[in-house]
Amino acid sequence: MGEDIKKTFHKRLFIIYIFALVFGFACVLRIVHLSAFSNEFSNCKDATADDLIADSTCNCTIVDNKIEPIRGEIYDDKGRILVSNYSVFDLVIDGKKLMYKFKDVKREGFYYNDQTEIKYTDNRAIYNLIEELSDALYNRFSSRYNYPKSYYTDKLKDAILKGKNVTILKSDRNSQKSRLTSDDTSALNKLPLFCSKKLKVVSFPVYYRRFYPYGELAKRTLGNINIQNKEQTGLEQKFDKELAGQKGSKKFIKMNKIKVPLEGSTEPIDGYNIKTTLNLDIQYIAYQCLMDKLLTNYADWGCVVVMETKTGEVKAITNLTRNGTEGNYYYTEQFNYALRHECEPGSTFKLASLLTYLEATPDDSSKSYHLCGCDIKGQFSNRKFDKCYDSDDAGSLHRLGAPIEIFQRSYNEGTASMVFSVYPKNFKGYTNKLDQFGIIDSLPTQLGTIKPPTIRRGAKDINTFYSTCFGAGFKMAPIQTLTYYNAVANNGKMIRPIFVKSITGNDGVIQVYETDVINEQIASPYTIERAKKYLHAVVTGPHGTAKKYAEFDPHFAGKTGTRDIWDPSTNSYLKSRNSASFCGFFPFENPKYTMIVYMYNIEKMSGEAVEVFANIAQKIMNIENFSTLKEYEKPQTNPIPVLQPKKLDQKMTQNNVLIQIVGMNVSDAIFELSKFGYKTEIEGRGVVKQVQLKGKNIVHLTLGSGS
Numbered sequence: 001m002g003e004d005i006k007k008t009f010h011k012r013l014f015i016i017y018i019f020a021l022v023f024g025f026a027c028v029l030r031i032v033h034l035s036a037f038s039n040e041f042s043n044c045k046d047a048t049a050d051d052l053i054a055d056s057t058c059n060c061t062i063v064d065n066k067i068e069p070i071r072g073e074i075y076d077d078k079g080r081i082l083v084s085n086y087s088v089f090d091l092v093i094d095g096k097k098l099m100y101k102f103k104d105v106k107r108e109g110f111y112y113n114d115q116t117e118i119k120y121t122d123n124r125a126i127y128n129l130i131e132e133l134s135d136a137l138y139n140r141f142s143s144r145y146n147y148p149k150s151y152y153t154d155k156l157k158d159a160i161l162k163g164k165n166v167t168i169l170k171s172d173r174n175s176q177k178s179r180l181t182s183d184d185t186s187a188l189n190k191l192p193l194f195c196s197k198k199l200k201v202v203s204f205p206v207y208y209r210r211f212y213p214y215g216e217l218a219k220r221t222l223g224n225i226n227i228q229n230k231e232q233t234g235l236e237q238k239f240d241k242e243l244a245g246q247k248g249s250k251k252f253i254k255m256n257k258i259k260v261p262l263e264g265s266t267e268p269i270d271g272y273n274i275k276t277t278l279n280l281d282i283q284y285i286a287y288q289c290l291m292d293k294l295l296t297n298y299a300d301w302g303c304v305v306v307m308e309t310k311t312g313e314v315k316a317i318t319n320l321t322r323n324g325t326e327g328n329y330y331y332t333e334q335f336n337y338a339l340r341h342e343c344e345p346g347s348t349f350k351l352a353s354l355l356t357y358l359e360a361t362p363d364d365s366s367k368s369y370h371l372c373g374c375d376i377k378g379q380f381s382n383r384k385f386d387k388c389y390d391s392d393d394a395g396s397l398h399r400l401g402a403p404i405e406i407f408q409r410s411y412n413e414g415t416a417s418m419v420f421s422v423y424p425k426n427f428k429g430y431t432n433k434l435d436q437f438g439i440i441d442s443l444p445t446q447l448g449t450i451k452p453p454t455i456r457r458g459a460k461d462i463n464t465f466y467s468t469c470f471g472a473g474f475k476m477a478p479i480q481t482l483t484y485y486n487a488v489a490n491n492g493k494m495i496r497p498i499f500v501k502s503i504t505g506n507d508g509v510i511q512v513y514e515t516d517v518i519n520e521q522i523a524s525p526y527t528i529e530r531a532k533k534y535l536h537a538v539v540t541g542p543h544g545t546a547k548k549y550a551e552f553d554p555h556f557a558g559k560t561g562t563r564d565i566w567d568p569s570t571n572s573y574l575k576s577r578n579s580a581s582f583c584g585f586f587p588f589e590n591p592k593y594t595m596i597v598y599m600y601n602i603e604k605m606s607g608e609a610v611e612v613f614a615n616i617a618q619k620i621m622n623i624e625n626f627s628t629l630k631e632y633e634k635p636q637t638n639p640i641p642v643l644q645p646k647k648l649d650q651k652m653t654q655n656n657v658l659i660q661i662v663g664m665n666v667s668d669a670i671f672e673l674s675k676f677g678y679k680t681e682i683e684g685r686g687v688v689k690q691v692q693l694k695g696k697n698i699v700h701l702t703l704g705s706g707s
């Protein structure tokens, strides 16, 4: 090669070198520029999805790693957790990263731990490592996953020897057992290979699950969230916007092998927390008392709603549906019956009719009506009233009775006679009056708007008018009945039932839901005052359908309802099957709570519902009285030593239930305990670790993570 050619060659090489330098510098500048001024990314393809799309204009890709926020928690009125989150993990080994530096360039070895390296040529060391890891994984997970040790060995061989990306364990989202917890991940991170910080190839993808420490309690109202198919119900659905939070994003620009984090990445904003109006103690009482009665009556379903009279705050809402077969059945929360038009109101609707009557009848005490229907039978062409006997027997209903007797005895004919006397042949006048009271309106709530009762307002026939007077032939949600009963208890002021009291974020309260007045005075104070006396007479009067509870503490007032069950298959009422209900308030003298009890398809009558009402009322007043004493008296505790988890192979009995529930998930434990009448207190999260009997029937459960 000649001297000149050499020179020229060097010159050219120099020019190329300068060009490369300038270009390289420009590239760096461009990257710095891009990362500093992220609005200039219009040229780049934003690969916010998993797959990356290269862009020809700047030869770069923007990767957006979405960061999931944590969903908000749901609390009761005293701040006790009703719905929380916990995380479960998968176990993944990236064998490809372990084996290859880049595309096809193999590593010579990898780190056993941060001190020791294993060469790929050292077969013995590699087989020892696989053996050691399979042992550790098998020992830790054999009780939770049905895999033999060879399963782990094979998976590890795929990852370490074949360089594959391998998922070794997956948490089963539907199982309480087959899952990895944070206890597992921290233990696994101590194993060889797993612990190496120099080359991280083991990862634990995380999934959040909703956690209900109190199991079935109010579950239908709290609602469900299914992350996979986005199916939601209850408060989880209606307050999804508040609970969900906002995804964060961390953007990178990717150019060849270089990955530069961009400025302006946003942190996820965790969801807000929701404080409900529910009270865990009252909720538990309502659940348990209803459950007992449903079980003994083999009811199809039942619901109870307890509302604070002055504020409209729903303190308990329980909806239980029968599952299983006769002889082996149980109840779970599946439908929010309290908020749905599943049933006829029945005789509880006589309060609505009574209000229309009293408004038009200033002097009701001097009135009387035939108990049999003789006052109104002339208005019907072919309806028969069978209750007239031409005798003076005590059993004869062909006699006159005062309105308050008719109301106590809950006579359909007498009630219709009262209404017909003030709205003769005037169904429209009657329904207009009900409208004016706000009783047959739609009812917007935080859980959605409840449609108006299905009364056939346009009906011209007398039969529709007649049966509407006593709550038959149309459907109405139990909470609608509760709302106007509460208005009577609250001296005529109708307020909206509420389920959520406030929404809070990290910076404090975001929103408070105040008591919302629907109607300041649904009827005249004089009408309301008399209506209360009628309701009290149902419990204390000589003819009252709930007179068994005349001396009961607390004093209460209300109205029973018994309806035959409508059988759509025969298009007739089933005479031997009833829906039984009671709606009322307590204590009578100064109403604090209004409650409705509804049980569907039982053999017995409304007395069963009154019994549930009375039991719940008494228990609520007991804890109210107790909580005022609690300041001075600490309850006695009898500690039981820590028990070892046992398998659920024995039948639960009163004697062994406290031992059997150790190791169970908490909602199952509460359910088992409830069968034996235990009330539960909960501390911590996870599965039952320790059980203490406090007092006679309170069980304190200490929770921890399972293993």
Ligand SMILES: [Zn+2]
Pocket: 370, 372, 373, 374, 387, 388, 389, 397, 398, 399
């Ligand atoms: Zn008669």
